[in-house]
Amino acid sequence: MTTLHDMSVAELAQALQTKQVSAVEVATAFLARTGGNPHNAFLDIDSEVTLAQAQASDARIAAGTAGALEGVPIAHKDVFVTRDFATTAGSKILSGYRSPFDATVVQKLGSGVNAQVGAGMVTLGKVNCDEFAMGSANENSAYGAVTNPWNTSRVPGGSSGGSAAAVAARLAPAATGTDTGGSIRQPASFCGITGIKPTYGRASRYGMIAYASSLDQAGPMARTAEDCALLLSAMCGADLDRDSTSLNVPAENFSAKLGDSLQGLRIGIPKEFFGDGLAADVRTAIDAALKTLEAQGAKLVPITLPRTELAIPVYYIIAPAEASSNLSRFDGVKFGHRAKDYTDLVSMYKKTRAEGFGEEVKRRIMTGAYVLSHGYYDAYYLQAQKIRRMIADDFQRAFAECDVIAGPVAPTVAWKLGNNASDPLADYLADIFTLPASLAGLPGMSVPVGFGADNMPVGMQLIGNYLQEARLLNVAHQYQLNTDFHNAKPEGV
Amino acid sequence: MTAPKLVQGYEVVIGFETHAQLSTQSKIFSRASVAFGAEPNTQACAVDMALPGTLPVMNIGAVERAIEFGLGVNAHIAERSIFARKNYFYPDLPKGYQISQFEIPVVQGGEVSFFLEVGKETVHKTVRLERAHLEEDAGKSLHEDFIGQSGIDLNRAGTPLLEIVTQPDMRSSEEAVAYAKELHKIVTWIGICDGNMQEGSFRCDANVSVRKPGEPLGTRREIKNLNSFKFMQQAIDYEVRWQIDQIEDGHAIEQATVLFDPDTGETRAMRTKEDAADYRYFPDPDLPPLVIGRDWVERVKSEMAELPRVMAERFVKEYALPEYDATLLTQSKATAAYFEATAKACGQPKLASNWIMGEVSRRLNTGEVTFDNIPVSAAQLGALIARISDNTISNNAARQVFDALWSEGGEVDAIIEAKGLKQMNDTGELEKIIDDVLAANPKNVEEFKAGNAKALNGLVGPIMKASKGKANPAQVNALLMKKLG
Numbered sequence: 001m002t003t004l005h006d007m008s009v010a011e012l013a014q015a016l017q018t019k020q021v022s023a024v025e026v027a028t029a030f031l032a033r034t035g036g037n038p039h040n041a042f043l044d045i046d047s048e049v050t051l052a053q054a055q056a057s058d059a060r061i062a063a064g065t066a067g068a069l070e071g072v073p074i075a076h077k078d079v080f081v082t083r084d085f086a087t088t089a090g091s092k093i094l095s096g097y098r099s100p101f102d103a104t105v106v107q108k109l110g111s112g113v114n115a116q117v118g119a120g121m122v123t124l125g126k127v128n129c130d131e132f133a134m135g136s137a138n139e140n141s142a143y144g145a146v147t148n149p150w151n152t153s154r155v156p157g158g159s160s161g162g163s164a165a166a167v168a169a170r171l172a173p174a175a176t177g178t179d180t181g182g183s184i185r186q187p188a189s190f191c192g193i194t195g196i197k198p199t200y201g202r203a204s205r206y207g208m209i210a211y212a213s214s215l216d217q218a219g220p221m222a223r224t225a226e227d228c229a230l231l232l233s234a235m236c237g238a239d240l241d242r243d244s245t246s247l248n249v250p251a252e253n254f255s256a257k258l259g260d261s262l263q264g265l266r267i268g269i270p271k272e273f274f275g276d277g278l279a280a281d282v283r284t285a286i287d288a289a290l291k292t293l294e295a296q297g298a299k300l301v302p303i304t305l306p307r308t309e310l311a312i313p314v315y316y317i318i319a320p321a322e323a324s325s326n327l328s329r330f331d332g333v334k335f336g337h338r339a340k341d342y343t344d345l346v347s348m349y350k351k352t353r354a355e356g357f358g359e360e361v362k363r364r365i366m367t368g369a370y371v372l373s374h375g376y377y378d379a380y381y382l383q384a385q386k387i388r389r390m391i392a393d394d395f396q397r398a399f400a401e402c403d404v405i406a407g408p409v410a411p412t413v414a415w416k417l418g419n420n421a422s423d424p425l426a427d428y429l430a431d432i433f434t435l436p437a438s439l440a441g442l443p444g445m446s447v448p449v450g451f452g453a454d455n456m457p458v459g460m461q462l463i464g465n466y467l468q469e470a471r472l473l474n475v476a477h478q479y480q481l482n483t484d485f486h487n488a489k490p491e492g493v
Numbered sequence: 494m495t496a497p498k499l500v501q502g503y504e505v506v507i508g509f510e511t512h513a514q515l516s517t518q519s520k521i522f523s524r525a526s527v528a529f530g531a532e533p534n535t536q537a538c539a540v541d542m543a544l545p546g547t548l549p550v551m552n553i554g555a556v557e558r559a560i561e562f563g564l565g566v567n568a569h570i571a572e573r574s575i576f577a578r579k580n581y582f583y584p585d586l587p588k589g590y591q592i593s594q595f596e597i598p599v600v601q602g603g604e605v606s607f608f609l610e611v612g613k614e615t616v617h618k619t620v621r622l623e624r625a626h627l628e629e630d631a632g633k634s635l636h637e638d639f640i641g642q643s644g645i646d647l648n649r650a651g652t653p654l655l656e657i658v659t660q661p662d663m664r665s666s667e668e669a670v671a672y673a674k675e676l677h678k679i680v681t682w683i684g685i686c687d688g689n690m691q692e693g694s695f696r697c698d699a700n701v702s703v704r705k706p707g708e709p710l711g712t713r714r715e716i717k718n719l720n721s722f723k724f725m726q727q728a729i730d731y732e733v734r735w736q737i738d739q740i741e742d743g744h745a746i747e748q749a750t751v752l753f754d755p756d757t758g759e760t761r762a763m764r765t766k767e768d769a770a771d772y773r774y775f776p777d778p779d780l781p782p783l784v785i786g787r788d789w790v791e792r793v794k795s796e797m798a799e800l801p802r803v804m805a806e807r808f809v810k811e812y813a814l815p816e817y818d819a820t821l822l823t824q825s826k827a828t829a830a831y832f833e834a835t836a837k838a839c840g841q842p843k844l845a846s847n848w849i850m851g852e853v854s855r856r857l858n859t860g861e862v863t864f865d866n867i868p869v870s871a872a873q874l875g876a877l878i879a880r881i882s883d884n885t886i887s888n889n890a891a892r893q894v895f896d897a898l899w900s901e902g903g904e905v906d907a908i909i910e911a912k913g914l915k916q917m918n919d920t921g922e923l924e925k926i927i928d929d930v931l932a933a934n935p936k937n938v939e940e941f942k943a944g945n946a947k948a949l950n951g952l953v954g955p956i957m958k959a960s961k962g963k964a965n966p967a968q969v970n971a972l973l974m975k976k977l978g
Contacts, residue, residue: 081546094545101539103546207546213778243548244780322778325578328589329543333645349582372580372773381775 004029005170006489009072009227012173016061016071023057023071027122030073033171034124039147039156041166043078044085045125053084053122056111060120067112067120068234075172077163078126079133079209080106080218085123089209090131090141090159093356094336103207104239105176105218109231119234124172128162131358132327133183133211135159136427137420140360145417148191149490150456154414157187163221164191170493174222174231178208179444180215181315182409182434188221188446189409189459194476194486195221196228199466200441201247203232204239210326212319213245215438224486225447225476229254232469249467257470258477263297265475268402272308273433279412281452286408289449289460289479293406296478303398303405307391311435314391316428317371317384318439323361324368330356363424392440395465404475405463408433409446413456437463447476448485457488498611498665503703503740505733506710507663509620511676513655513686514630514694515558521629521653522549522592529692533635537647541632543587548779555653556783558685559599559627560793562655565683565800566622568603570790574626576780580773584645585632593656595774598626599783605659606802607675608820609667615817620672621660627783628654655685661700661710666729670722673697682801682826690720697725701732703740711736712746716753716760728753732760804829812842821850827864831871838875841882848878852895869898876905884965890914917963920972926959927972941977949973 004026007015015021031047050073057071081087081099088094104113112118130140138146138161146161148154149169156165160177164187167175177184179197188195196219203218210216220231237251269290274283290300332338332352339351357365371380398405410430420426437444443466446459464472480486498505520527523540540547563570577595603622608615630652635644657676663669677695680686688695697719702711716732719725731753736746751760799807801823808819808829822832832849836842853874857863877894880886886894886909897908909915917923930952931938940948956969 081544087545089545097545099544099546101544101546206548209545210548210779241550244550245548245778321775325580325590325773325775328580328582329545329587331582331584331589333584334542334587335544345584369773372775374771374773377773377775 005033005173007173008224009069009173009222009230010224012072013069013230016057017066019061023054023061023122024051026071027051027054027073027124030124030172038169038171039149039152039165040144041127041146041162041169041171042075043088043090043126043128043143043162046085049084050122050124053110057120057122065117067118069109069230070120072121072174073124073172074109074121074231075124075127075163075166075175076106077129077160077176077178079129079178079211080176081207081209082106082123082126085126087126087209088143089133090129090143091330091356091358091361092142092337093330093353095142097336099207101207104204104242105235106207108204108237109176109234113239121234127166127172127175130159130161130183131361132209132323133159133178133180133216134323134360134364136182136186136430137415137417138162138187139417139421140358142358147417148414148456149493150192150414151454153416154456155190155417155419157190157410157414159183160187160195160221164188164193164195167191167193167221167223168490168493170489174220174227176218176235177221178211178216178218179434179438180212180217180319181438182431184219184221185409185434185444185446185459185461186431189448189461190414190457192448192457192459192485192488192490193221193223194225194228194445194447194480195219196232196445196469196472197438197443198232198236198469199247199443201245202236202249202443202467202469204237204243204246206239206242210322212322213326214322215315215319225445225473225480226255226258228445229258229473229477232473252470254470254473258474260474260478261297262293262475262478265293265298265404266301266402267293267298268301268303268398268405270303270305270308270398270405270407272305273407277411277432278408279452282408282410282412282458285450285452285458286406286460289447290406292482293475293479296482298475301402303401305391305394305398305436307387307394308432308436310387311391311439312428312432314384314387315431315435315439316367317380318388320364320368321372321381322368324365324372327357327361327365332356360424388439391436395436395440395442395463399465404468404471407461409459409461410434413452413454413458433461442466443469443472445472445476447479448488449483450485451488457485499706500703500733501737501741502705503733503737504706505664505666506661506702506704506713507666507669507729508661508700508713509657509659509663509669509672509676510698510700510715511657511673512630512696513562513657513680515555515653515655515685516687517552517554517558517653519552519554520651521552521555521627523651525651527652531648533644533646533648535648537632537650541587541647541651543589549592549777551780551783552653555627556599556785557793558653559625559655560785560790561683561685561797562625562657562680563600563603564790564794564797565679565802566600566603566605567802568622568625569601570785571597571599571601572785572787573597574599574783574785576627576777576783577774578777581770583631584643585634585647585650587632587647587650591629591631592777592780593628594626598624599785600625600655605672605675605679607671608817609671611667617816618668618671620662620668623658623660625655625657628656630654661702666726666733669699669729670726673725674722678801678824683797693720696720699725699729701729701736702746703733703736712748714746714749714751714760714762716751717763719753724753724755727755727758728760731758735760798826801829808832812836812846814842814846818843818846818850822846825864831864831867834871835875835878838872839878839882841878844878844882845875848874852892856899868900868902869895873898873905880905880909884916885909886914886916887962887965889962890916913961913963915963916965917960920968923960923964923968924972926964927956927969927976930955930959931976938977
């Protein structure tokens with residue numbers, strides 16, 4: 001048997017179901033790897049809780065009532081609220097906060113929602129992220145930056161940087177992430193792993209601390225498309241009683257649809273994704289991946305997504321607008337941080353929020369409050385909503401000519417820590433290829449396709465039409481059957 | 494339309510915003526109970542407390558009540574309305590925003606009509622509604638019991654409200670109160686609100702301004718939280734006088750929100766326009782547009798009780814009642830039901846209406862009695878009216894029977910018998926009395942014959958007395974004319 005931490009989710013599930021290994025053994029092996037918190041990936045670990053969950057998994061396996069992924073460990077991004085672990089969303093303002101309930105996604109991957117059987121996964125702990133998921137480098141966490149397992153002087157991407165680093169460094173076989181403007185796809189790309197953001201509304205947002213409600217989506221991050229299919233099958237499904245934006249579509253078994261051949265598949269290549277802003281090393285890796293897909297029978301179709309550049313201002317109006325309102329509940333009154341010395345109510349609010357929020361969060365709250373203000377609303381927020389609809393329409397025109405869209409996830413490989421610290425705009429611009437699908441609510445994923453400068457991983461983005469996650473996973477899986485990039489390991493792991 | 498009543502030469506302009514708490518079991522966006530009076534924070538769930546990760550889910554029952562209201566006031570029910578966030582910080586507002594409806598409300602337009610007494614005239618008035626929208630209530634700040642601190646009770650947070658907004662159509666405090674009473678009647682009649690003003694289930698804010706006739710609208714001040722009809726009138730009257738005094742003294746009215754203090758009888762400004770917050774409204778991304786199909790509206794309509802307006806129209810048609818009677822009889826479901834049962838029992842709808850608006854309501858107004866525990870049943874009143882209309886008893890006698898029924902109960906015919914109130918319909922007996930009276934009063938007879946019609950009264954009185962009130966006055970008149978004619 002392969003070393004436990006090198007096994008995929010699929011392999012671990014198989015080994016657990018056939019009782020080659022116990023859930024407690026698996027959990028113990030992974031917990032051991034998290035000692036010393038490599039890459040600052042974890043924010044909360046509680047081995048007692050994890051082992052208790054593993055014991056419960058072992059009992060269910062013994063009783064024959066095991067879930068689909070019973071006993072396989074998973075780490076949850078710290079924006080998912082959990083009863084058994086602290087939840088901070090990477091913010092000081094929620095320091096030590098403990099939720100009285102688990103997020104729907106956590107329940108579905110774990111012991112289940114109400115009477116419904118869950119996947120039976122064991123929670124290893126909570127992983128680091130940019131504060132309230134705002135960032136592209138995981139440098140905005142109140143609990144310190146996360147480092148990239150491929151080169152610890154580099155960022156892991158963000159905002160699900162802890163999730164990506166944990167999977168890449170084999171600290172967890174899988175992690176949950178959330179993606180508002182690329183927060184699953186970009187760190188997956190930077191850390192050489194596979195991640196998928198499903199169609200907006202596929203996975204319940206209940207228990208996901210909201211950043212930008214109309215964009216936030218949960219998704220899995222793992223090493224392979226096959227693993228992502230298993231995880232996404234367990235995560236998705238209508239949650240109409242708790243999330244009004246949940247789509248009323250049944251859960252799907254994505255794993256059953258990985259086998260289709262790519263023969264005749266039309267892959268749309270948006271010319272706007274291959275312009276001057278794309279780094280040469282990334283372009284080389286993407287071009288090679290597209291050749292591989294062609295060799296597997298796919299046809300490349302040139303398409304255009306003419307408003308790609310507009311996605312940046314549109315996103316950085318809508319997301320901060322929603323965030324400025326979503327984050328109002330963090331006021332020091334009911335939970336989380338409250339400033340010590342204040343003179344009256346307003347001073348309590350001001351001090352609490354000034355102390356509790358980091359720079360980037362404050363910047364977005366102010367931007368958001370500004371674009372929603374009387375007299376500015378029409379020029380900014382309303383205009384952005386109009387262009388958002390046009391961006392979605394552009395995709396529909398493109399999908400008339402192709403089945404999936406492929407291109408880079410990010411213009412460059414992971415940059416050095418501290419590189420963009422003084423220039424938030426540089427971070428914003430790096431989101432250009434992931435923002436359009438987010439604004440349209442389309443599913444998108446990142447697949448490792450090689451290495452660029454300084455041997456840093458490069459991810460290819462696949463974008464599908466609404467509810468076409470199965471097709472994306474199918475393309476990625478077929479690609480991974482013919483390539484080995486997803487199995488590459490950072491040095492020393 | 495009558496000319497508006499002026500106060501010191503000024504026209505008063507009033508618009509209303511009313512928050513009606515909808516009578517659902519659970520909150521508008523969560524499943525927590527809305528029952529009144531529980532221990533603080535025992536009826537606030539994770540959603541109401543705005544714990545991280547929670548999301549709102551629309552309570553369909555609240556939407557149905559909004560639809561019922563829209564139907565009740567002849568409004569347009571929007572097929573697609575939008576929930577918006579009203580952003581502001583306050584400790585009893587857990588999310589830091591209130592979910593409300595801003596640009597596209599669920600109920601659009603509509604009207605409320607009522608009668609009111611102006612001097613000796615009865616005037617029919619219609620107030621146009623601008624809109625009614627769904628929103629959630631905030632929690633409560635408890636400033637007593639906590640020295641140097643404030644307590645927060647979130648039991649009320651998330652309670653469903655329908656905010657009903659009028660056009661500035663009212664021209665006096667009397668009209669304003671009559672509107673509020675009519676609106677109160679409508680929401681309680683339909684059953685979408687319990688109407689309990691003490692518990693805050695029906696809260697009115699009045700926007701008041703004054704102007705010289707023909708001039709554009711003056712600057713308004715909003716009187717908040719008028720929670721009794723009595724205070725409502727006092728507050729508006731005070732506010733009108735205050736505004737006129739200000740203008741007469743050369744001061745401009747500044748837009749403001751004011752509170753009425755029942756102890757001093759004065760209004761006092763809470764905040765002025767300068768403090769007005771920018772609420773940064775925007776569509777709530779957690780809630781999709783509220784879509785109400787025609788079939789849903791039709792279903793709600795078919796399940797609704799007959800509306801007071803519709804019932805009044807039916808009373809006019811079916812019972813040939815004047816519109817005024819029909820409107821008064823449909824002031825409450827109980828009144829209407831009592832009327833219909835009485836009318837059916839006696840077959841004399843107009844008489845039934847007269848009795849209910851007269852004798853019955855006089856007694857209801859004086860005592861602790863309501864239609865729920867009224868001692869005279871509709872069947873008894875119907876039987877009584879039947880005895881009037883078949884000339885068995887006079888109106889006077891009927892009042893005596895009614896008194897007996899009210900205080901002692903019993904059966905109408907038995908009371909008439911026992912009290913000997915039956916009208917003298919036997920012509921022979923009556924003629925004998927008349928002849929006796931005529932013989933005993935020759936002077937009156939002479940005067941009458943000489944052309945003094947009033948002299949007849951001096952004859953009718955003694956005849957009625959001699960008959961112990963049992964004579965039928967109409968019959969007495971007829972016989973007298975025959976004998977003297």
